[in-house]
Amino acid sequence: GPKLPPGPAPLPVVGNLLKLGDKPHKSLAELAKIHGPIMSLKLGRKTAVVISSPALAKEVLQKQDLAFSSRTVPNAAHAHDHNKYSVVWLPVADRWRSLRKIMNSHIFSGSRLDANQNLRQKKVQELIDYAGKCCQDGIAVDIGGVIFTTSLNLLSNTIFSVDIANPNQDSAKQYRDLVWQIMVEAGKPNLVDYFPALAKIDPQGVRSRMTDYFGKMFELFGRLIDERLELRRLGESGGEKDVIDILLNINEENNEEIDRTHIEHLCLDLFAAGTDTTSSSVEWAMAELLHSPDTLEKAKAELEKTIGKRKTIQESDIAQLPYLRAIVKETMRLHPPGPFLIPHRVETNVEIFGYTVPQGAQVLVNAWAIGRDPSVWTNPTSFMPERFLDSDIDIRGRDFELIPFGAGRRICPGLSLAVRVIPVMLGSLINSFDWKLEGEINPEELDMEDNNGQQPDLLVAAPQLTPDDARSLLSFFAHDQLLSIVQSAALRHPDVLSAFRTNGHPRPDRIYRYSILLFDLETDALIKKALRGVKVKVTHRGNIRRKYRISRLSNKMGLEADVEAATAFLDKAVKPVMVGGSKLRVAKAYDAFVELADDSGYVVAVMPSAKGMFPEHHPHFIGTYWGAVSTAFCAEIVESTDAYLFSRVLPPPQEGEGNPRAA
Numbered sequence: 001g002p003k004l005p006p007g008p009a010p011l012p013v014v015g016n017l018l019k020l021g022d023k024p025h026k027s028l029a030e031l032a033k034i035h036g037p038i039m040s041l042k043l044g045r046k047t048a049v050v051i052s053s054p055a056l057a058k059e060v061l062q063k064q065d066l067a068f069s070s071r072t073v074p075n076a077a078h079a080h081d082h083n084k085y086s087v088v089w090l091p092v093a094d095r096w097r098s099l100r101k102i103m104n105s106h107i108f109s110g111s112r113l114d115a116n117q118n119l120r121q122k123k124v125q126e127l128i129d130y131a132g133k134c135c136q137d138g139i140a141v142d143i144g145g146v147i148f149t150t151s152l153n154l155l156s157n158t159i160f161s162v163d164i165a166n167p168n169q170d171s172a173k174q175y176r177d178l179v180w181q182i183m184v185e186a187g188k189p190n191l192v193d194y195f196p197a198l199a200k201i202d203p204q205g206v207r208s209r210m211t212d213y214f215g216k217m218f219e220l221f222g223r224l225i226d227e228r229l230e231l232r233r234l235g236e237s238g239g240e241k242d243v244i245d246i247l248l249n250i251n252e253e254n255n256e257e258i259d260r261t262h263i264e265h266l267c268l269d270l271f272a273a274g275t276d277t278t279s280s281s282v283e284w285a286m287a288e289l290l291h292s293p294d295t296l297e298k299a300k301a302e303l304e305k306t307i308g309k310r311k312t313i314q315e316s317d318i319a320q321l322p323y324l325r326a327i328v329k330e331t332m333r334l335h336p337p338g339p340f341l342i343p344h345r346v347e348t349n350v351e352i353f354g355y356t357v358p359q360g361a362q363v364l365v366n367a368w369a370i371g372r373d374p375s376v377w378t379n380p381t382s383f384m385p386e387r388f389l390d391s392d393i394d395i396r397g398r399d400f401e402l403i404p405f406g407a408g409r410r411i412c413p414g415l416s417l418a419v420r421v422i423p424v425m426l427g428s429l430i431n432s433f434d435w436k437l438e439g440e441i442n443p444e445e446l447d448m449e450d451n452n453g454q455q456p457d458l459l460v461a462a463p464q465l466t467p468d469d470a471r472s473l474l475s476f477f478a479h480d481q482l483l484s485i486v487q488s489a490a491l492r493h494p495d496v497l498s499a500f501r502t503n504g505h506p507r508p509d510r511i512y513r514y515s516i517l518l519f520d521l522e523t524d525a526l527i528k529k530a531l532r533g534v535k536v537k538v539t540h541r542g543n544i545r546r547k548y549r550i551s552r553l554s555n556k557m558g559l560e561a562d563v564e565a566a567t568a569f570l571d572k573a574v575k576p577v578m579v580g581g582s583k584l585r586v587a588k589a590y591d592a593f594v595e596l597a598d599d600s601g602y603v604v605a606v607m608p609s610a611k612g613m614f615p616e617h618h619p620h621f622i623g624t625y626w627g628a629v630s631t632a633f634c635a636e637i638v639e640s641t642d643a644y645l646f647s648r649v650l651p652p653p654q655e656g657e658g659n660p661r662a663a
């Protein structure tokens with residue numbers, strides 16, 4: 001019979017799902033040390049084959065490229081039938097080929113990208129101007145946030161010649177959050193993908209939310225395309241200045257080659273695949289540079305010599321900046337934005353190195369593990385851009401020890417754009433400013449490793465699962481950032497408190513870590529509900545969570561302790577922000593709120609629902625805060641703060657519980 005690649009023994013029902021933990025790329029790298037560079041796992045009902053060496057990656061992505069070129073389509077990608085139109089999810093067949101051809105020759109070719117680089121240059125200048133303003137105002141920059149916005153605008157300008165994340169443009173800014181939401185949703189493990197029987201129920205609601213998000217994106221694309229068609233009819237456009245003109249030209253010549261629906265789905269693919277990948281690379285590069293000041297100095301020296309101090313970088317400068325390019329490669333070696341590429345699939349049994357990859361298996365190429373393989377890389381976990389200075393190894397899919405963009409026919413089509421914009425953003429940021437970490441963090445303390453052994457004790461055990469298993473299962477499904485819980489709890493727990501304080505620009509993975517610590521009932525219930533379908537019972541045992549629960553009113557002692565902790569917290573905070581909500585009205589607390597602002601000197605933002613409840617001419621007023629509809633840069637200020645004060649009204653006390661607390 002067919003010989004499956006080796007792998008860990010599966011448990012009933014869940015298979016090896018519990019082995020994944022919350023950092024599957026890491027857990028699977030560890031397992032590969034035991035079972036080898038090709039191993040098979042049972043993930044719920046699905047078989048997965050994991051590839052963890054350059055030689056095997058070459059076999060899968062190059063030598064047997066075609067056999068491995070299909071995709072396992074996540075359930076969420078079925079929203080709006082996206083999988084039927086999307087270049088990311090279509091199997092390798094005619095439609096996919098024609099979409100790839102359009103991208104290669106009309107969107108991502110060197111001459112096209114040269115032609116519209118001015119559209120992107122302007123966005124980089126705006127990023128630098130914004131950082132400069134923060135610098136003047138003494139405000140720390142939320143690097144991840146602004147780079148994400150910039151990446152989105154770089155892309156939306158390349159495609160539509162507009163900013164879809166322009167804070168000053170009506171209705172345009174919600175799309176930043178929307179694209180972010182899509183990323184978050186796509187990155188979340190979905191039980192349905194392991195237990196297809198759950199598809200109808202959609203227990204975590206992933207597909208349903210995706211349907212909503214995709215719908216909003218399609219509305220936007222539809223509108224932008226209509227506007228462009230109108231301009232073209234009036235003869236005011238129709239050149240080839242951006243991607244949408246090019247696609248409409250192709251469509252007019254031959255509607256078979258690409259129709260309107262395909263254009264809209266292609267736009268979605270480009271935003272979904274191109275935004276977060278780009279921005280997380282720049283963000284990681286910044287983090288690595290801040291973490292190793294020597295490298296930062298060298299990079300600055302190269303830029304100063306070649307470009308001149310405090311100038312932004314042009315795409316055409318990249319060729320003369322070998323050290324900067326090496327930094328980008330080294331960042332992608334250690335932090336590939338897609339640690340497993342985008343999972344492939346085989347449609348038939350495929351023989352490889354004496355094993356059979358069974359029909360329908362998902363194939364995960366662990367690019368993360370390959371980039372850190374000690375048999376390939378010296379000092380694999382150190383950030384050493386120098387290693388690329390005398391080396392021909394590149395990230396373009398020819399060197400299988402470094403494949404952040406994949407390789408073979410499914411290689412990332414956006415590679416040529418990414419290798420332009422990443423060095424330009426990064427180089428401009430480091431050439432324009434001196435950077436230092438906010439708060440009390442020393443460079444050495446920066447958390448460069450994905451939450452290493454700091455996972456707090458988790459609290460749930462189940463009859464069939466060991467506590468360890470339960471822990472990894474829970475953390476695997478716990479990607480929701482339970483931010484509000486973290487905020488409230490920050491006033492309670494010293495670890496959380498100090499984490500917040502030291503977080504000049506809160507790293508999502510840190511917030512994530514603490515959100516697990518404060519694991520919420522809602523998520524437990526979700527897991528319970530989801531697992532009910534597969535008949536594994538999860539029950540709670542005595543646990544540490546009680547200590548951190550914040551949904552109840554405190555007793556008197558607790559209250560005093562809270563006030564003390566809150567005071568200490570606020571005293572240490574460098575730039576707290578007060579955020580007023582509509583509940584100020586219910587509590588008739590606006591006068592008190594204004595008074596608090598006066599006394600404390602803290603800056604104040606209001607939620608849209610509380611607009612008008614705080615005098616807008618007040619010297620401390622910074623605007624309206626609520627993600628999508630924030631006043632220009634208000635969100636950036638609020639989100640980069642080290643202490644928030646959200647106003648709220650607490651429910652009346654329940655029997656046997658201490659004093660009520662005011663709003």
Ligand code: HEM
Nearest residue numbers: 087088273274277278338341342404405406410412414418
């Ligand atoms: C740092 C930046 C980026 C990285 C690391 C990256 C990485 C990847 C990887 C690993 C894949 C899957 C390869 C495989 O399945 O073997 C991929 C596919 C893809 N990428 Fe990128 N990407 C980046 C930027 C972009 C940009 C800027 C765009 C477009 C604007 C883009 C568009 C796509 C598309 C459409 C696919 C699907 C291709 C297919 O399935 O045939 N990517 N990318």
